[in-house]
Amino acid sequence: MYVELKHINKNYGSFKASDDVSFGIEQGKLVALLGPSGSGKTTILRMIAGLEHPNSGEILIDGKVVNDVPATKRGIGFVFQSYALFRYMTVFDNVAFGLEVQKVPKSEIKKRVLELIELVGLKGLEKRYPNQLSGGQRQRVAFARALAPNPKLLLLDEPFAAIDAKVRQELRSWLKGMIQKLGVTSIFVTHDQDEAIEVADEIIITNHGRVEQKGSPIEVYQNPETAFTASFFGQPAQVKDYTQFKTFEEVKNADKAFVRPEFVRVTKKSEGPFYDSSAVEGVIEQVFFRGNTLELVVRVGDNILTARRGLDEEIVEVGEVVDVFIYRIFVTIGSEARLLQNQAVREESVRI
Structure with a gap:
């Protein structure tokens, strides 16, 4: 397994956000964390990213325990629901930001950024600012920025929630195709069942901080194992x-x-x-x-x-x-x- 969680517990005061969570994800898979609001799915994602820390249990990425590894050292790309783009930066500069922080040579940055901009279908828009783009285009910039440092793992927190229905449908197909092409292990959080079924290779259903079931969309849909599912x-x-x-x-x-x-x-x-x-x-x-x-x-x-x-x-x-x-x-x-x-x-x- 490329990503493993072993007996993860996370408390916020008396509230148990993660209750003995254990699962594994194979390399190259696109996996959905699906559940109602407050079920613990975003907490799981943030702990994998290193933005939150479990009270107990182990998180492994590529066979290595990363509990004490800073978020910036985990080799992870993160796409936020709100895009989190720098509004005073162009598309090019937004995508290049992470590489510049890593002090990658400018010639390599330019090559990598232009490759990604073309990959996400935004060629010709390099000099535009976020307020000159549609919601779908802004989300594609966010994807490109997350992919720029060549992450081994891509995490997406409800990436389509802020986009209208028609564009959301288009981006679902686009994301699935892009992940398959790149082969990067990816985990995305959603509360939309249709989205999880359409996009994910596997679905992990969460409820009250626990994992209810894990399997392919067909398995989970046709053969629910628990009363909640x-x-x-x-x-x-x-x-x-x-x-x-x-x-x-x-x-x-x-x-x-x-x-x-x-x-x-x-x-x-x-x-x-x-x-x-x-x-x-x-x-x-x-x-x-x-x-x-x-x-x-x-x-x-x-x-x-x-x-x-x-x-x-x-x-x-x-x-x-x-x-x-x-x-x-x-x-x-x-x-x-x-x-x-x-x-x-x-x-x-x-x-x-």
């Missing part, structure tokens, strides 16, 4: 009594149950129920247009579920009585999560 990922709706949906195995001592939108099939009465033996009636409470799909809010008894319906299907109306079929349900037993399949249909025949 099941309740956090994928827009889940909690249901009060999942046995009312019929043909599900009854799990003893189950605490809660969660249903994701893709687990739900809504059909009009005129279409006939989907898997009649397990369908239940519901009432459409809201309909939202989401571009390529309709998002339905449907009440089934005391439960409010979210479902999706294709634009090529017949429209359903608010107040309409419909049939609802649930393919799968996550149930939690203590801190663990378990996926239940509807016994009315075999897994290979499920059509979502």
Whole structure:
């Protein structure tokens, strides 16, 4: 592993920001630290950077313990959410700043800076100032500045949070491609699930200072190991009594149950129920247009579920009585999560 955290604990007074955090990251991977506000993800990032220090445990980079190594000596590039550009410096001078501090020869600085400016797609903008750039362009300058000293590790603290949605989408693809091209190990903090799924090779989910789960986006999404991950990922709706949906195995001592939108099939009465033996009636409470799909809010008894319906299907109306079929349900037993399949249909025949 290129980056390792071993039993890291970090306290701020009586508040435990990191609680026995341990994980490893392979060289060249792009990893997301994902979790709600206050879950400890930024604290982890800042400890790796050397901007905060753990109360106990070890941080290793390339096999070496770096707990006592100053931030400037760790070989790390850091991209901040706020860009942190020098507003009275040009693009060229902002990117060159770290190299000048290291007293790199001017000829080498010029070559390196121009290479990076071209790499991040800002060729021709070298003499502009930050206030003459768009938000996306400023963030690219911040990336180039972090990469200038050839760091072995790149850390990014919610790098797209201050950028509008369209540019954010473009920068996600750009960042993933750039990291793959450079092969630099990278860790970024985000609270955006879509961002983590789209960009990261691996996701580390944090909650209350602890690591809940680590794995590829597909693994974490499809197979949540903990109750928190099941309740956090994928827009889940909690249901009060999942046995009312019929043909599900009854799990003893189950605490809660969660249903994701893709687990739900809504059909009009005129279409006939989907898997009649397990369908239940519901009432459409809201309909939202989401571009390529309709998002339905449907009440089934005391439960409010979210479902999706294709634009090529017949429209359903608010107040309409419909049939609802649930393919799968996550149930939690203590801190663990378990996926239940509807016994009315075999897994290979499920059509979502």
